[in-house]
Amino acid sequence: xxxxxxxxxxxxxxxxxxxxxxxxxxxxxxxxxxxxxxxxxxxxxxxxxxxxxxxxxxxxxxxxxxxxxxxxxxxxxxxxxxxxxxxxxxxxxxxxxxxxxxxxxxxxxxxxxxxxxxxxxxxxxxxxxxxxxxxxxxxxxxxxxxxxxxxxxxxxxxxxxxxxxxxxxxxxxxxxxxxxxxxxxxxxxxxxxxxxxxxxxxxxxxxxxxxxxxxxxxxxxxxxxxxxxxxxxxxxxxxxx
Amino acid sequence: xxxxxxxxxxxxxxxxxxxxxxxxxxxxxxxxxxxxxxxxxxxxxxxxxxxxxxxxxxxxxxxxxxxxxxxxxxxxxxxxxxxxxxxxxxxxxxxxxxxxxxxxxxxxxxxxxxxxxxxxxxxxxxxxxxxxxxxxxxxxxxxxxxxxxxxxxxxxxxxxxxxxxxxxxxxxxxxxxxxxxxxxxxxxxxxxxxxxxxxxxxxxxxxxxxxxxxxxxxxxxxxxxxxxxxxxxxxxxxxxx
DNA sequence: CCCTCAAATATCCTATAGGAAAGAGGTCAG
DNA sequence: CTGACCTCTTTCCTATAGGATATTTGAGGG
Numbered sequence: 001x002x003x004x005x006x007x008x009x010x011x012x013x014x015x016x017x018x019x020x021x022x023x024x025x026x027x028x029x030x031x032x033x034x035x036x037x038x039x040x041x042x043x044x045x046x047x048x049x050x051x052x053x054x055x056x057x058x059x060x061x062x063x064x065x066x067x068x069x070x071x072x073x074x075x076x077x078x079x080x081x082x083x084x085x086x087x088x089x090x091x092x093x094x095x096x097x098x099x100x101x102x103x104x105x106x107x108x109x110x111x112x113x114x115x116x117x118x119x120x121x122x123x124x125x126x127x128x129x130x131x132x133x134x135x136x137x138x139x140x141x142x143x144x145x146x147x148x149x150x151x152x153x154x155x156x157x158x159x160x161x162x163x164x165x166x167x168x169x170x171x172x173x174x175x176x177x178x179x180x181x182x183x184x185x186x187x188x189x190x191x192x193x194x195x196x197x198x199x200x201x202x203x204x205x206x207x208x209x210x211x212x213x214x215x216x217x218x219x220x221x222x223x224x225x226x227x228x229x230x231x232x233x234x235x236x237x238x239x240x241x
Numbered sequence: 242x243x244x245x246x247x248x249x250x251x252x253x254x255x256x257x258x259x260x261x262x263x264x265x266x267x268x269x270x271x272x273x274x275x276x277x278x279x280x281x282x283x284x285x286x287x288x289x290x291x292x293x294x295x296x297x298x299x300x301x302x303x304x305x306x307x308x309x310x311x312x313x314x315x316x317x318x319x320x321x322x323x324x325x326x327x328x329x330x331x332x333x334x335x336x337x338x339x340x341x342x343x344x345x346x347x348x349x350x351x352x353x354x355x356x357x358x359x360x361x362x363x364x365x366x367x368x369x370x371x372x373x374x375x376x377x378x379x380x381x382x383x384x385x386x387x388x389x390x391x392x393x394x395x396x397x398x399x400x401x402x403x404x405x406x407x408x409x410x411x412x413x414x415x416x417x418x419x420x421x422x423x424x425x426x427x428x429x430x431x432x433x434x435x436x437x438x439x440x441x442x443x444x445x446x447x448x449x450x451x452x453x454x455x456x457x458x459x460x461x462x463x464x465x466x467x468x469x470x471x472x473x474x475x476x477x478x479x480x481x482x
Numbered sequence: 483c484c485c486t487c488a489a490a491t492a493t494c495c496t497a498t499a500g501g502a503a504a505g506a507g508g509t510c511a512g
Numbered sequence: 513c514t515g516a517c518c519t520c521t522t523t524c525c526t527a528t529a530g531g532a533t534a535t536t537t538g539a540g541g542g
Contacts, residue, residue: 019525019526020304020525043493043494044493045492046493053527054525055494056297056525056526057525059297059495060300060304064304064308069414075262075495076493076494076495076532076533076534077533077534077535078494078534089410092410092411092412093411095348095407095409095412096409096411096412096415098344099344099345099348099412100340100415102344103339103340103341103343103344107336107340167333168336168337170337170418170419171337173418174337174341174415177411177418178411260495260496284523284524285523285524285525286522286524287523294497295495295497296497296524297495297497298495298496316524317502317504317525318504318505318523318524319504319523319524483542484541484542485541485542486540486541486542487538488538488539488540489536489537489539490536490537490538491534491537492534492536493532493534494532494533494534495530495532495533496531497528497529498528498529498530499529500527500528501525501526501527502524502526503523503524503525504523504524505520505521506519507518507519507521508520509518509519510515510516511514511515511516511517512513512515512516
């Protein structure tokens with residue numbers, strides 16, 4: 001592990017990425033953390049002023065954000081935070097996840113050997129942070145937005161590793177498109193943290209299926225996991241009304 | 242079918258979409274039809290001059306194109322036509338298609354009733370244009386780029402209708418990402434027109450599977466079709482060397 | 483009290499200009 | 513003759529300005 005031998009090399013590399021990517025990361029982080037009300041206007045000029053850059057890179061970053069579904073654009077009217085997922089879109093999202101993640105897990109089973117240790121690490125992180133969440137819940141504390149953000153990151157990392165395990169660049173690209181939608185769902189559906197223990201158990205079952213060496217087992221476990229998440233989400237939506 | 246009652250309404254609607262989308266369509270069409278050599282530089286200023294617009298909308302269109310995989314961008318160096326698909330990416334693309342299109346076909350089977358007539362129309366168009374292609378081939382004529390373009394459009398339209406048939410916006414989004422990659426593959430792999438008769442037969446089998454009402458039949462037929470296309474592509478790649 | 487219309491403001495969209503980096507070609511030293 | 517260095521050109525990247533459009537606020541009439 002060679003740490004930055006040349007201290008300025010890292011900074012230069014960041015600069016080398018261009019302003020557009022930095023603005024993209026900043027706006028994406030803003031959308032992920034700060035719970036902005038859907039429909040909130042995202043003024044190009046205002047963002048440019050805040051970030052001390054010209055409107056052009058902001059405009060490019062928003063074009064890129066538009067493809068993720070986090071923001072919507074209306075010609076001659078500007079950008080807005082995307083509306084929340086409608087109920088029928090919720091079912092569609094889970095259908096898409098079953099297709100995409102189920103298939104990806106089948107493919108990843110080909111490379112289970114290299115994948116298992118990485119999933120073990122991810123599951124360990126998941127367990128650790130879920131314990132922190134449980135303690136906070138037991139104490140009746142309000143979960144900090146930072147903790148929630150970290151939990152979601154660790155949770156999704158498990159799924160992301162499986163996409164990487166397919167060694168398929170096309171499926172990996174699509175996983176990014178799905179991840180933003182999943183995050184948006186979690187903002188509307190209140191669950192996602194409360195079922196931490198369930199998620200840990202089900203992820204463990206998926207890992208065990210990879211270890212078994214059985215070709216179809218991981219895909220079955222993943223599809224079962226997604227179906228259970230869907231059921232929990234349905235319950236939470238029903239409880240809202 | 243109400244033809245444009247107000248002749249200018251259509252033009253106004255196009256204007257309403259903003260310059261960015263028109264530039265996007267034009268550049269996309271350019272990349273699709275004109276077989277540009279991979280690595281060709283896409284100068285922002287040059288395109289802006291050709292289209293008589295400012296560089297800003299061109300820049301936005303290229304950001305959007307970048308997500309489709311048709312162009313690649315290097316910071317501070319500009320945009321280039323994407324390199325051709327490597328052999329290992331070819332296999333990965335077919336794996337992704339099996340996952341995505343196979344799953345989408347399973348979902349579309351739920352709405353087979355509304356889908357079948359549209360597929361019938363698409364297949365009829367496919368048959369008609371394949372006859373034109375066959376005649377041209379029999380006469381030993383060189384296929385015009387317009388004919389090839391139309392054939393690909395009709396061929397893919399069949400697959401696109403199935404994605405629409407899922408009534409799932411997320412899968413429909415991903416289908417657009419796949420379609421550009423499939424087109425790029427067709428530019429490198431020389432087949433795709435020569436197997437017109439095979440494609441028609443296999444599409445017919447998929448349609449018949451939808452008609453049968455059997456739940457798993459369409460997905461099986463689609464996966465079988467994609468595997469056969471994969472085999473034909475492999476043969477063409479092997480023949481090249 | 484509500485609706486309609488009009489003016490003002492804020493914003494988006496496009497165009498133009500300047501600074502900076504990368505690439506090409508020529509020149510000079512070894 | 514070969515390699516390195518320097519200069520020039522092209523292009524990208526950012527910033528600023530002006531025209532067009534949507535939204536909002538206010539007043540007047542029904």
